[in-house]
Amino acid sequence: MTTPVLDVQGLYYVYPDGTRALDGADLHVHRGERVALLGPNGAGKTTLVLHLNGILGGDAGSGGGTVEVSGMPVGKDTLPEIRRRVGIVFQDPDDQLFMPTVRDDVAFGPANLGLRGAELEARVAEALAAVGMAAYADRPPHHLSFGQRRRVAVATVLAMRPEILVLDEPSSNLDPASRRELAEIILGLDVTVLMVTHDLPYALQLCERSVILAQGRIVADAPTREVLANSALMAAHRLELPFGFDPAATR
Amino acid sequence: MGAEHTHGLHLPGQSTVHRLPAHLKIVSTLAFVLLVVATPREATWPYAVHLAALMLVARTARVPAAYLATRLVVEVPFVVFAVVLPFVATGPRISVLGLSVSEPGLVAAWALLAKGTLGVLAALLLAATTEPRDLLTGLTRLRLPRQLVEIMGFMVRYVEVVTGDLRRMSIALASRGFDARSPRQWPVLATCLGALFVRSYERGERVHLAMLSRGYAGSLPVLDAAPLRVGDLVVAAALPTMAAVGMGAAVLTR
Numbered sequence: 307m308t309t310p311v312l313d314v315q316g317l318y319y320v321y322p323d324g325t326r327a328l329d330g331a332d333l334h335v336h337r338g339e340r341v342a343l344l345g346p347n348g349a350g351k352t353t354l355v356l357h358l359n360g361i362l363g364g365d366a367g368s369g370g371g372t373v374e375v376s377g378m379p380v381g382k383d384t385l386p387e388i389r390r391r392v393g394i395v396f397q398d399p400d401d402q403l404f405m406p407t408v409r410d411d412v413a414f415g416p417a418n419l420g421l422r423g424a425e426l427e428a429r430v431a432e433a434l435a436a437v438g439m440a441a442y443a444d445r446p447p448h449h450l451s452f453g454q455r456r457r458v459a460v461a462t463v464l465a466m467r468p469e470i471l472v473l474d475e476p477s478s479n480l481d482p483a484s485r486r487e488l489a490e491i492i493l494g495l496d497v498t499v500l501m502v503t504h505d506l507p508y509a510l511q512l513c514e515r516s517v518i519l520a521q522g523r524i525v526a527d528a529p530t531r532e533v534l535a536n537s538a539l540m541a542a543h544r545l546e547l548p549f550g551f552d553p554a555a556t557r
Numbered sequence: 558m559g560a561e562h563t564h565g566l567h568l569p570g571q572s573t574v575h576r577l578p579a580h581l582k583i584v585s586t587l588a589f590v591l592l593v594v595a596t597p598r599e600a601t602w603p604y605a606v607h608l609a610a611l612m613l614v615a616r617t618a619r620v621p622a623a624y625l626a627t628r629l630v631v632e633v634p635f636v637v638f639a640v641v642l643p644f645v646a647t648g649p650r651i652s653v654l655g656l657s658v659s660e661p662g663l664v665a666a667w668a669l670l671a672k673g674t675l676g677v678l679a680a681l682l683l684a685a686t687t688e689p690r691d692l693l694t695g696l697t698r699l700r701l702p703r704q705l706v707e708i709m710g711f712m713v714r715y716v717e718v719v720t721g722d723l724r725r726m727s728i729a730l731a732s733r734g735f736d737a738r739s740p741r742q743w744p745v746l747a748t749c750l751g752a753l754f755v756r757s758y759e760r761g762e763r764v765h766l767a768m769l770s771r772g773y774a775g776s777l778p779v780l781d782a783a784p785l786r787v788g789d790l791v792v793a794a795a796l797p798t799m800a801a802v803g804m805g806a807a808v809l810t811r
Contacts, residue, residue: 356766361766361769389769390772392770394770396770400715400760401763402767403714404711404714404715404767404768405710405714406693406710407690410690413778414768414771414773414777415771415772417778418771418772418778448718462771
């Protein structure tokens with residue numbers, strides 16, 4: 307078996323107030339996979355995501371376990387390369403887009419990697435084209451619609467050519483058309499994806515495999531259709547399908 | 558949201574003034590303002606020269622007079638002060654329209670009004686012809702400390718997000734029958750502002766996380782620096798030169 311793109315082993319983390327957010331989480335994601343990370347509110351999903359690029363973790367006492375990205379352990383000296391390899395798209399695009407124009411924002415990541423001039427411009431153009439936002443390069447982010455801002459947020463991360471794209475609630479607050487357009491964009495990308503979501507039909511549409519995080523541990527790991535069809539498992543972890551949605555009916 | 562709307566003060570265009578590099582425009586505006594402030598206040602005609610110079614710039618930039626006039630409202634607090642000044646200042650008094658006013662106060666009010674209006678007009682012209690983003694790169698090129706420019710950049714980016722938050726909060730308050738006219742309601746407003754501060758602070762933390770996630774290591778990359786052209790320098794020097802002529806003549810003929 308090849309080295310997994312993402313290899314999380316025995317991760318635990320306690321917040322300063324004593325909340326045990328992660329309690330021995332194990333997760334492997336292989337190249338080309340699209341995996342949905344499901345779980346109720348407060349299960350530790352965001353905490354796990356912030357460990358993947360070393361924002362959290364690394365300090366003894368509050369945490370433990372290891373995270374490796376394509377064989378490289380997450381640690382202080384590997385942080386710049388880890389943050390290139392793991393591209394996180396946060397839930398609120400207003401948090402992610404902070405530069406005066408879309409172009410500057412998409413250029414921010416690759417410029418931090420040391421790219422300049424024509425090479426940087428090419429990288430920005432490529433990332434914006436991948437999400438269908440090339441025509442908006444000179445616009446300020448706050449003049450775009452919410453769906454457009456989310457797509458630009460994806461581009462800001464794609465511009466760093468990550469090995470794994472981590473999406474935190476990618477479909478939240480999107481209207482159905484923007485939600486579908488984003489799905490088409492994600493399906494068209496040649497990149498490994500880990501997607502945190504409460505939107506179970508979206509998980510079924512985009513991810514062949516799903517894992518459930520509950521009380522800081524991975525409690526289920528199976529093909530998405532099987533996970534969603536297992537009503538006992540779903541009920542045990544406060545996961546519910548939208549009214550009238552039957553995972554067996556969508557093929 | 559997402560509708561086509563431009564930044565409050567900026568007026569998009571393609572004129573010579575619009576295309577001038579931002580850092581030259583900033584220096585030019587600053588020099589103009591300093592010269593206006595240094596102009597002796599006894600004579601009125603040098604101020605006419607200054608105003609003519611500004612109108613020339615506005616004409617070249619195709620900024621309509623009405624556009625500038627409506628935005629002069631920002632000056633109102635100073636105007637109020639200038640109007641009050643002749644009545645409260647000391648010194649020999651003269652009679653104007655049957656009212657007894659202080660002569661030095663009257664001169665000071667005139668100077669305040671004239672210099673203030675010219676300064677605000679110059680700043681408005683700069684804002685109308687320069688994108689906020691270009692202003693920031695201009696300030697960076699003028700070697701303003703990077704941290705200051707970055708703080709201004711975040712302000713430009715997030716002012717609409719924060720005012721949006723505030724608007725939604727006040728709509729939510731009004732929807733539950735809140736009316737802020739009585740001083741007894743002020744504690745609610747204070748709580749509201751406190752909540753807005755906490756929200757903005759938390760957003761700041763999330764923005765910082767998102768920046769770290771994309772490899773931020775303490776400084777924003779400088780992305781463009783067009784070479785300086787002599788022609789641009791000459792154009793940028795035009796406004797302060799006209800003001801210098803007006804100011805110089807006023808000093809010499811005093």
